[in-house]
Amino acid sequence: MTAIERKITRLRSGRPLRVLDLFAGCGGFSLGFQAAGCEIAAAVEFDADAARSHGANFHPGDARHSIARDITTTPASALTASLGLGDASLAFDILIGGPPCQAFARVGRSKLREVAEHPEAFRHDPRARLYIEYMQYVADCMPLAVVIENVPDMLNHAGHNLADEISEVLTGKGYCCGYTLLNAAFYGVPQMRERMFLIAIHSSLTADINFPEPSHWIDLPPGYEGARSVALKLLNGMQLFRPNPWYIQPPVAVPDLPAAITTRQAIEDLPAIDARAQLREGTLRRGARRFDQAVSYAAISVTAYSTMMRNWPGFPGAADLKDHVIRYLPRDYALFARLSPGDQYPQAVKKAEEMFRERLELLKAQGKAPAAGTKAWDKLRASIVPPYDPGKFPNKWRKMEADAPSRTLLAHLGKDGYSHIHYDSAQARTISVREAARLQSFPDGFVFSGTMNPAFKQIGNAVPPLLAKAVARSVQAQIIAGIMQPPVRLAGGQR
Template identity: 25%
Template sequence: MGYIDLFAGAGGLSEGFKREGFEPIAHIEKDHYACQTIKTRLAYHYLNENDRLDEYKEYLLGNTSQKDFYDLIPDQILDTVINEEISEESLENLFESVDEQLDGEELDLIVGGPPCQAYSLASAHIEDKNEDLIYLYELYGEFLRRYEPRMFVFENVPGLYTADDGKYFEGLKECFEDAGYQLDDEKLDSSNFNVPQKRKRVIIVGWHEELDLGYPDFEEVRVDTTINKLFKDLPSLKPGESINVGKYSKDASDYVNKHIRNGIDLFTHHIARPHNDRDLNIYEMAIEAWTENEVRLKNSDIPEEMRTQKNTSSFLDRFKVVDGDGLSHTMIAHIAKDGHYYIHPDINQLRSLSVREAARIQSFPDDYYFEGPRTSVFTQIGNAVPPLLAQSIAKGINKELNGIN
């Protein structure tokens, strides 16, 4: 079954559908580095399916250039990645590109979720919103009208329900219904779908009004790990240290062996950002408060001479330790800015999370290679749909489309 991934990001949602046997017709994404990440992942799947993973490992090890690596992959696979912003001005060009990929075939599915900043809880109180972001669902609706897929999946943040007192959510539903679809929605927590993170997302599913389909029954799998178990096989790092490519030297938990290591004996992107002494002192206070008393450090608790912001009445939890004995709080793209909201629980490492640790929290396997500089990679990870959540969604959609009870 073929699908289009709109606002594809680094391909987390697509990864779940690819694992369940769906075939991508097109990935549309405006960010150059994210598009390269998708291409590299498509290359992985192609080489894996053809028993050529050694060639993928050579690329990860830096023994093959990106150009030579992509030359190993058929053009029709990499050409599914369309590096262009979805806008009113670009629609016709995008339709032409997708039409060429479809080559007259009917489309089964459209998936994707526009950038969520416009609907986040914080943005819900900002009067000067980016109208272009807010109404991106209307462009999603244009793809529904053009291609009339049997079903669609639209993912976004819970703030979608409440932004401007629900105005935009009602507009979204009306838009999709006018395009010829019945739809329903649920708020899912990723931790109920094997992801080591408390991350709630709205999943809207629509089906063509002429078809006898409905909202899938997504099978829940409660995650059985903790953050400390998730990280225990990765080497310790100090601030600013990095292991771009490393081989495992420690035993891993059952969860990591099953879902993260993924059969390849190396990992990438174990990169920790540097921190100044003031931040490290604050990190130490935050880790001690959490590990000893399960208390979150507030900005008002930080000595005045150490504070990085003067506000002591709101947004107090700027520094937050990831719960080593439990699950992570929601991973967002802000991790690309400073890391203060994602402090490693091990006081002996005294740093924010590495790129690979953040990817593991999002349930990306260690062989998932992200293209681009560190800041871009953190952004790609923070914005992504966790692949294990995506895979559960794909299973439900697959059963619905194939009439499997």
Template identity: 50%
Template sequence: MISAEAMSIRQRKLERLRSGGLPRALEICSGAGGLSLGLRTAGFELSAHIEIDPEAARSYALNFANGRDPKSPWAMPRDMERVSAEKLVKELELKTSAADSFDVIAAGLPCQAFARIGRSKLRSVSGGEEDAYQKDPRASLYRRFLRYVEDTQPLAIIIENVPDILNFGGHNVPEEICEQLEAAGYSTGYTLLNAAYFGVPQIRERLFIVALARVLGETPRFPEPTHFLELPRGYEGSRRVALKHVDRKSGRFHEILTPLASLKEAVGTKDALADLPRISEHVKDPKVIRKRKLTEVLPYREIDKGISSYARMMRTWAGFESKTGTDGHLVRLTPRDFPIFAAMEHGADYPHARRLAEEMFEQALRKKKLSNRHKNSVAYQNLRSEIVPPYDPQKFPNKWWKLDPSAPSRTLTAHMGKDTYSHIHYDSRQCRTVSVREAARLQSFPDGFVFAGAMNAAFRQIGNAVPPLLGLAVARAVKQHLDRAAQGTDRVIGRRVA
């Protein structure tokens, strides 16, 4: 049962909103700030954040300092397991207690332990333990997050993670989180949202939990899709696995919203990237790329038919405008694979790329008058290594993928910090993987958003982030709840389900 003190704290916060105060947000595991950008754009005040990665924390400070010293305690990296809410408030020299400092608490908790894509790696690192992912300490961070909720008594809560958190070794973690939040006096709900349905040029399915303090008199609702897309084959199967342990009788799970065919089409990668600089120096003069800095600004390309509405949004996002050009034009130098990139079809994967490489190798053998009978020779082996990637197509079917200009991209991941073969540019003339800025565009970061660190760190931050446009859609839905509560109205919004 919720205490009288907790009720009093939440009532004070509601009264503050009614007097015109902006809702103050604390974001935990903020990363570079994708969800924070959505919150700020929706009208929230970014009061504090916690992020353990020094480079991501620095990116956050560069973009959201808002007059603060980028080297101040506000910008420091922090470990959520080592800093309490009270300690955070003290370090930031806020004039209120932890319980009175924040109206909203949000978190994009680490997903590596929950994502099926990372379980094989965790199993390998552990020496073959099948349940290694369940023992990953990151899997229990949600319990630490719930402690922050207890200490800060927010009016609203937003949690983002991968869909597989719904089926974590047969356990539905969001259901457990919602049960505990309801016991603490919150109305809760969770669902899956796809970024492509909200204008992001990327098919990225994510789990969102929204909880609202009962003092608001509101029941959580999720944003309606704004864009139409028929999901590629495979997504429905992944959904079924993730939803296997969802108890629909509990009333907490909100059925996945289906976009109407009458909505505008999802944003394709060409509309997202076409106005960015054409990069060919990696082939013509690699020294240029090696010397280029992540911060170096290059001018936009002129587009005969004009730029897309999406590109215009990325150039003009309030507070992150970029008029003549943008930075982040670094790409990986992998000369062996440039001819393969050029020859690949749109939407093609690694098995297709490997077949192309084998054909190129056979052609090169004939030119050098070599054959399979020379396969043990140094000349044969050297030639093969110069042309054919070494990865087994059976083990790495999804390692490579070439963007389809007319469709959204596949999901960007933190693994882009190690390689970007999962996102090969659709323009065969450029024969390369995407640049840092192109990855940021696919994630819906505006062109004025800057990333700290070197190229690999920037890719990792982008892959880890909540797409700002998706974060904005959720933030606006939560802001509507708070606004209605502050105005004392109870307007019902209809919902359409699959």
């Protein structure tokens, strides 16, 4: 009996699907699959803080799961041996995750199949190493399904449609593949985050790939449609020469679905943080923002979404929060208060210049205004007006709109959080770690290892758990359907 057959037999007895998360981060992908009823058996993550977060949330008390591991030096057999999971070919049913897209692009289409078939020839090539190890895990673990998430540019990266190239290799390994673009806002996440998802299911279980139907609706801003068009440009061009066997049109959301979850619905019940008041009081200072100060929830109405975040099965929120911390940005708090919802960096610079002129007029009335062109004048201006050229950085800042989902959270949020300025001018600040987690759909009981900046990075890099849950349910249903009623096989192996 093959490994695939043994896994199918096991699942027919009612056992849960076991998941291995590669390039796992803190575990957004894992959390979604766990919420769908899967067992998170193991993860591989290189970043130490993210690995500790994953271990603390999915295997509390077992230090083996909190160890940072490098996939290039950790073969599947070593991973399962270190975790007591036995034979790698039998340990996992689903492999999820996705290496950085550069790991695929640097190999190139002409080499991908050769790498897959003869990996030793390229094992010492740093351009191919992550791709080699990823595909080696597929070969060694023989999963029933593989699920990959990545940025939309994976469909048009340096002249490559990497999703096509991966699908070609996985098809050669016996999988039925399909990929599409999904926006998190259509799946109950209060964030307009567009990502590519690729699902590969062993061909003994299915002849078609399906993606989850949307649960919510929003009329996405034009910028998202433009970004999608750029991502699909290479694919659409190739469609003129041959139909694509793997690309699937995204499921369509319709206006009669519930409206997308808004930023206000997601975070309004969290405690207010008056940044300017904290600055005056001296409680907000420069330095690492640790999670050692507890604050209570706000006494305000709780939405259905925030109730879900407070009461996620297995991750209930406590009576207070310890990661509701913000960046130290003393120059800009007053400017944040002046911005209107939707304002970006050009509007911010314009209003900062107004503030600078107002300060000069005030100092002039007091007889203290510095002369233009002096060091004192330059210093005063620098204390009010941000230094970047608005023509070069038009999207560097954005004040969020309360009654719309947030824009995409990025990994560098801890170092450049101006993309998510809180909609409440009275608070006049960028969002906190816990607010970012809410916008990504992490429950309040999910803990992040490290200090503020590592936590922001983990959140920005994660797959939104609610989107992951929708994908997981779809994959799970397709596997179970295949187990119960395998596709009819015709002569010659056709279906």
